[in-house]
Amino acid sequence: MAASSVFKSDISVPAGSAHEVLFSFYDSDFNLIMSSERFRTFYGDDKTSHATLFGIYPELQDPGMNIFAEQTSNIGWPRNVQVQRTGEALSDLILFRPTNGFAVIETRNSLQQDPSSEEADRALLLHEANHDALTDLPNRRQFGARLRDALSDGKTAIALMQLDLDEFKPINDTLGHAAGDIVLQQTAERIRNVLGPGETAYRLAGDEFAIIQLRNDQPAEAERLADSLVTAFKRPFLVNGIAVFSGASIGVALAPRDGNEEDQLMRAADIALYAAKSEGRGRARTFEPAMMMVLEQRELLRRSLRVALQHREFFIEYQPLVDSSGSVVGFEALLRWQHPIMGTIPPSAFIPVAEADGMMPEIGQWVLEEACRQAMNWPSHCTVAVNLSPAEFLTGGFTDRVSQTLDTIGFPAERLELEITEGVLLERTINNLDTLNTLNVLGIQISLDDFGTEYSSLSYLKNFPFDSIKIDKYFIKDLTSDPKSQTIVRFIVALAHGLGMKVTAEGVEDQAQVTWLIAAGCDRLQGYFLGQPLPASSILAFLRSNDKMGWHSREK
Numbered sequence: 001m002a003a004s005s006v007f008k009s010d011i012s013v014p015a016g017s018a019h020e021v022l023f024s025f026y027d028s029d030f031n032l033i034m035s036s037e038r039f040r041t042f043y044g045d046d047k048t049s050h051a052t053l054f055g056i057y058p059e060l061q062d063p064g065m066n067i068f069a070e071q072t073s074n075i076g077w078p079r080n081v082q083v084q085r086t087g088e089a090l091s092d093l094i095l096f097r098p099t100n101g102f103a104v105i106e107t108r109n110s111l112q113q114d115p116s117s118e119e120a121d122r123a124l125l126l127h128e129a130n131h132d133a134l135t136d137l138p139n140r141r142q143f144g145a146r147l148r149d150a151l152s153d154g155k156t157a158i159a160l161m162q163l164d165l166d167e168f169k170p171i172n173d174t175l176g177h178a179a180g181d182i183v184l185q186q187t188a189e190r191i192r193n194v195l196g197p198g199e200t201a202y203r204l205a206g207d208e209f210a211i212i213q214l215r216n217d218q219p220a221e222a223e224r225l226a227d228s229l230v231t232a233f234k235r236p237f238l239v240n241g242i243a244v245f246s247g248a249s250i251g252v253a254l255a256p257r258d259g260n261e262e263d264q265l266m267r268a269a270d271i272a273l274y275a276a277k278s279e280g281r282g283r284a285r286t287f288e289p290a291m292m293m294v295l296e297q298r299e300l301l302r303r304s305l306r307v308a309l310q311h312r313e314f315f316i317e318y319q320p321l322v323d324s325s326g327s328v329v330g331f332e333a334l335l336r337w338q339h340p341i342m343g344t345i346p347p348s349a350f351i352p353v354a355e356a357d358g359m360m361p362e363i364g365q366w367v368l369e370e371a372c373r374q375a376m377n378w379p380s381h382c383t384v385a386v387n388l389s390p391a392e393f394l395t396g397g398f399t400d401r402v403s404q405t406l407d408t409i410g411f412p413a414e415r416l417e418l419e420i421t422e423g424v425l426l427e428r429t430i431n432n433l434d435t436l437n438t439l440n441v442l443g444i445q446i447s448l449d450d451f452g453t454e455y456s457s458l459s460y461l462k463n464f465p466f467d468s469i470k471i472d473k474y475f476i477k478d479l480t481s482d483p484k485s486q487t488i489v490r491f492i493v494a495l496a497h498g499l500g501m502k503v504t505a506e507g508v509e510d511q512a513q514v515t516w517l518i519a520a521g522c523d524r525l526q527g528y529f530l531g532q533p534l535p536a537s538s539i540l541a542f543l544r545s546n547d548k549m550g551w552h553s554r555e556k
Contacts, residue, residue: 022106026053028149030102039106053102057093132203134181135188143202143210147262151255156198156214158255159222162269163191163229165207166247166281171239179239183246190232199225210269218254219286226250226284234282247282249273258287271295278352301353304339309366313338316370317533320542321385321504322525324518328546330383330417332526333371334533335363355391364392365401372411374536379543385417385447393420394431399438406442413443419470421449433464440465447504451492461499468523469496473507476527480512493521 022039030053094105130142172180198214215221233248251273258268272287318331337345375384450472508527
């Protein structure tokens with residue numbers, strides 16, 4: 001039986017002087033399980049008894065139609081298809097997925113029936129209740145029902161994927177929620193384009209998405225899909241003509257291996273997602289039992305952090321900053337944590353935990369006060385550089401606290417250098433500019449840290465009052481052998497000097513790097529070759545023994 005089809009983007013009931021609406025509902029295997037009275041009257045009890053979707057609508061077995069129906073079943077979006085049967089009226093089919101299964105609204109042109117849209121309205125309300133309004137992906141309610149159904153069925157291996165966008169909040173904060181909505185819509189479309197049969201995407205909340213994959217060849221199929229999803233997010237989003245970068249991190253859990261209940265599988269996927277983010281984001285990780293130990297250690301850190309300040313477990317080490325003549329001109333304050341059980345814990349391990357739990361402003365204030373107090377004992381030409389976390393920098397009243405700290409301790413503002421990363425500037429841009437301008441008026445030096453490793457927008461250098469730029473050690477480690485690194489460093493030095501800023505190179509590890517950087521015009525150097533982090537008690541002795549580094553005679 002031949003059928004012609006026209007695919008349309010809307011799902012409205014077609015206009016006409018007379019039509020009738022037939023509603024039918026099918027399970028996940030496309031067996032008819034429920035239908036309206038009009039449907040049964042039209043097709044007859046004999047045909048609808050033990051019927052299937054393709055038995056009622058053989059037109060959908062047409063190759064083009066079949067793919068279209070499969071996409072609707074997998075993704076959940078409503079699709080509108082017109083079919084024309086020989087000798088019969090034109091029918092308009094609305095295909096969509098409610099909470100579970102598959103539904104069809106058939107609207108038939110008819111001169112014998114009165115117009116009625118009651119069933120279509122009811123079906124559309126059902127669709128809206130189970131789909132996200134912004135992306136039209138199935139929502140959390142439908143996700144939970146589908147996952148429970150798949151777990152109880154037990155016929156097919158299940159992979160559950162939790163997908164989060166990386167750095168989505170800064171996009172919302174800087175470009176506005178309308179831009180964030182566009183990114184979310186494009187995110188949903190990218191996920192749809194990657195999915196195949198047996199794979200369904202859901203939007204759970206915010207930038208949190210989930211994918212249920214029903215494939216037996218696991219974990220190979222899950223790894224294939226996860227890699228495809230990560231790749232799909234490596235190219236930028238285009239929002240109102242602006243290229244916006246936001247990768248995706250994915251956590252994968254498999255049933256029944258990682259759990260045979262909804263809560264178990266969700267927790268395993270969440271833990272795997274946390275591992276993906278902890279390892280640098282923009283990647284996928286599959287759950288492993290060892291990840292539980294990492295999570296438990298993080299929880300121990302979180303509890304211990306809450307009392308670390310009270311128990312005086314934090315301390316500061318200072319790494320020298322050396323100018324091009326070989327003179328020590330300052331030190332960078334590096335926070336350390338001496339845990340009573342776990343020993344010395346590096347900042348990379350506990351700073352993210354402190355930021356997530358809202359403890360960083362309090363810890364950062366302690367670092368600022370302690371560093372200024374200890375630097376009061378240094379020669380007057382030595383500065384102290386203090387790193388600022390985004391959580392600390394964006395806290396209300398930050399500039400007042402800095403000013404009050406300097407006044408209380410009596411530390412000169414011009415000897416304090418505050419280091420911020422580019423990531424800080426992505427949030428609340430206008431407020432950031434006001435904050436930096438206020439610090440600048442106070443006489444405090446402002447340094448842009450890790451330049452070249454994050455967003456590296458030149459607009460930052462034009463609009464924000466930086467005194468210096470720090471070149472990340474990534475570009476320094478192979479500086480003497482890699483022409484590309486040399487070109488980048490020369491460009492940064494020339495750019496900074498052209499804007500009236502100084503340049504600091506960090507991660508300097510040998511004499512050859514020192515020689516090259518000085519020849520390139522770098523103003524300050526920092527690294528283990530020049531001096532390892534020192535306790536405050538060793539600063540004066542270090543200064544006495546290293547009045548001049550003696551570049552041309554110093555050996556590693």
